[in-house]
Amino acid sequence: MKVEQIYTKCLSQMAYYLISGKEAAVIDPLRDIKPYLDRAEKDGVKIKYVFETHFHADFVSGHLDLARETGATIVYGTDANPKFNAHIAEDCEEFQVGETTLRVLHTPGHTLESVCYLLKDKFGKEQAVFTGDTLFVGDVGRPDLAQDVANMTKEQLASLLYNSLHEKLMPLPEHVLVYPGHGAGSACGKNISKETVSTIGEQQVGNYAFRADLNKADFVKEVTKGLLPPPSYFPENAKLNREEIESFEKVKSRSLQPLNPDEFEKEIAKGATVLDTRSPETFANGYIPSALNIGLEGDFAPWAGTLITDIRQTILLVCENGQEEDAITRLARIGYDQVAGFLKGGIDAWKLAGENMENITSVSPEEFAGRYKQQDVDVADVRRPGEYDSGHVKGAVNVPLDYIKEEAKQKIPQEKPVYIHCAGGYRSMIAASVLKRSGWEHVLNIKKGFKAISEAGVTTE
Numbered sequence: 001m002k003v004e005q006i007y008t009k010c011l012s013q014m015a016y017y018l019i020s021g022k023e024a025a026v027i028d029p030l031r032d033i034k035p036y037l038d039r040a041e042k043d044g045v046k047i048k049y050v051f052e053t054h055f056h057a058d059f060v061s062g063h064l065d066l067a068r069e070t071g072a073t074i075v076y077g078t079d080a081n082p083k084f085n086a087h088i089a090e091d092c093e094e095f096q097v098g099e100t101t102l103r104v105l106h107t108p109g110h111t112l113e114s115v116c117y118l119l120k121d122k123f124g125k126e127q128a129v130f131t132g133d134t135l136f137v138g139d140v141g142r143p144d145l146a147q148d149v150a151n152m153t154k155e156q157l158a159s160l161l162y163n164s165l166h167e168k169l170m171p172l173p174e175h176v177l178v179y180p181g182h183g184a185g186s187a188c189g190k191n192i193s194k195e196t197v198s199t200i201g202e203q204q205v206g207n208y209a210f211r212a213d214l215n216k217a218d219f220v221k222e223v224t225k226g227l228l229p230p231p232s233y234f235p236e237n238a239k240l241n242r243e244e245i246e247s248f249e250k251v252k253s254r255s256l257q258p259l260n261p262d263e264f265e266k267e268i269a270k271g272a273t274v275l276d277t278r279s280p281e282t283f284a285n286g287y288i289p290s291a292l293n294i295g296l297e298g299d300f301a302p303w304a305g306t307l308i309t310d311i312r313q314t315i316l317l318v319c320e321n322g323q324e325e326d327a328i329t330r331l332a333r334i335g336y337d338q339v340a341g342f343l344k345g346g347i348d349a350w351k352l353a354g355e356n357m358e359n360i361t362s363v364s365p366e367e368f369a370g371r372y373k374q375q376d377v378d379v380a381d382v383r384r385p386g387e388y389d390s391g392h393v394k395g396a397v398n399v400p401l402d403y404i405k406e407e408a409k410q411k412i413p414q415e416k417p418v419y420i421h422c423a424g425g426y427r428s429m430i431a432a433s434v435l436k437r438s439g440w441e442h443v444l445n446i447k448k449g450f451k452a453i454s455e456a457g458v459t460t461e
Contacts, residue, residue: 002019004016006036008030010302012185015036016130018097018100019043025051025095027050028061031062036062049097050066050067055076055080059333063241065249075087078115079106079108089115090104092105099121102120107131109163112146112149112150116129116130116134126176128179136181139189143224144157144230159220177197178203191208233335252328256341257340257342273313273314274290275292275308275318276347278319280293280429283433292437295426297426301334303427311336313336317339318343358436360436384400392450394458394461405438419446425449
């Protein structure tokens with residue numbers, strides 16, 4: 001028996017590949033299924049099942065493509081109602097993969113159909129539990145994402161989650177490994193640890209929401225407070241995961257179209273959004289007017305889903321040479337399938353064609369410190385509220401990048417220079433590009449972020 005955790009940093013997501021004997025199973029696969037197929041071919045095994053813990057909201061699953069390619073049976077839990085062929089498992093139903101057994105534990109709360117899969121070895125001993133978004137390391141799943149589908153309040157779902165944890169997971173032996181669906185950075189929880197594997201015993205001690213002494217009323221209060229609104233693409237992804245959708249390979253083939261500057265410009269004229277995936281530093285030195293910068297080296301997909309609010313929006317890509325397929329793949333993982341193509345030759349081709357360019361001024365923390373001390377300046381901190389509350393530049397206004405489109409007009413002046421910063425420089429350049437394409441002309445980005453700013457001697461509070 002072998003279990004491999006396949007971690008995708010951009011989405012803070014974990015899929016699992018399990019083999020026993022000549023059979024394999026994949027749990028919560030991403031849409032691009034080649035990594036699972038490659039593993040199965042290398043190991044000489046047949047993928048027998050695709051187990052889904054729930055209808056995911058933060059990514060589009062690869063269950064359909066994997067089933068088409070391998071003949072595997074797709075398994076969902078009780079209360080699931082997909083619009084495609086799948087086995088809807090009953091609570092405590094068991095499935096054999098080689099010499100191992102996976103038992104379905106119905107654990108509603110994050111969603112009504114949520115299940116965990118308890119892995120037992122050939123002797124029947126419990127070894128691990130794949131918890132999806134029910135139980136994370138250090139946290140539990142949000143109970144507010146499925147309210148509309150379930151026609152329940154987040155408090156009612158939280159109450160179900162409490163029962164699931166206490167009746168299904170807490171009674172498991174302390175040694176049982178916990179394999180969650182997400183790690184730190186995922187919007188599916190609010191306090192997920194950076195660790196990606198734990199045990200039931202460790203979580204009973206270290207997880208604020210998985211303590212046996214926490215009563216239901218206090219649990220509901222704890223898990224429902226401080227929840228930020230989810231990205232706008234979450235409901236769309238949950239819907240897509242219930243339906244028959246186009247294969248990833250078709251999406252990739254259609255999207256991977258090289259466009260010369262004239263063709264690119266014609267698509268812009270039709271209303272396409274230009275998404276520039278280069279690094280913040282490179283983008284600042286010259287970009288296509290009205291382009292949105294979200295660098296591939298960061299949390300590219302979640303920010304694309306947050307800031308491009310229409311999942312059906314036509315997108316044009318500007319990439320470093322050779323990164324086009326990666327960008328298309330990451331967008332397809334969250335259901336953004338309407339990529340019309342990429343700029344052939346990149347930004348250099350645009351320059352050579354004599355097309356208009358814009359840039360964003362970036363200043364070092366030391367430069368900013370000098371200006372801050374000499375004059376009254378406007379500063380916008382685009383980190384999240386918790387980051388801002390833990391320490392910020394004195395006088396800075398907090399405009400979280402998540403809500404910059406909604407809050408900028410009320411909080412950020414347009415008629416004079418404004419300095420933008422985040423924790424490290426990635427989000428601040430995204431914010432600067434959002435503001436520039438929305439009419440703010442006097443935007444300056446502070447490099448490196450808050451820690452470097454405070455070390456440069458700027459007054460903080």
